[in-house]
Amino acid sequence: MNMLKSYQPYLLSLLRAVTGLVLFSYGTQKLLGFPASDAMPAAGSLPWIAGVLELILGFLVLIGLWTRVSAFVLSGLMAFAYFIAHAPQGFYPAQNGGVAAILFSFIFLYLAAAGSGPAGLDARRAQV
Secondary structure (H helix, E strand, C coil): CHHHHHHHHHHHHHHHHHHHHHHHHHHHHHHHCCCCCCCCCCCCCHHHHHHHHHHHHHHHHHHCCCHHHHHHHHHHHHHHHHHHHHHHHCCCHHHHCCHHHHHHHHHHHHHHHHCCCCCCHHHHHHHC
């Protein structure tokens, strides 16, 4: 397993990009209706605000720009989403539908500490 150690920085960048892309897609669904959804949240509602953050900050995480700040805010958003929407429906995440929110929260917390990795715009800006 030591041979994978040299790939760690690039796997961090891959984790960041994939996580950002998935969250970005939640934002596009909520705000832009793509992919198609049954209903779009009312402007100013909590789901709408979450969609704005998912769209904008998810894109920033995807491209690795201002990753630490964006990921920190998104970690809090996902924790908030879990405790507001999922926890009241039961204790166990597998039953209350909160598994994704928990995983997102902790992955974003890790990204806030670890940064974007070498394949992000933050790394490019640091070289200039």
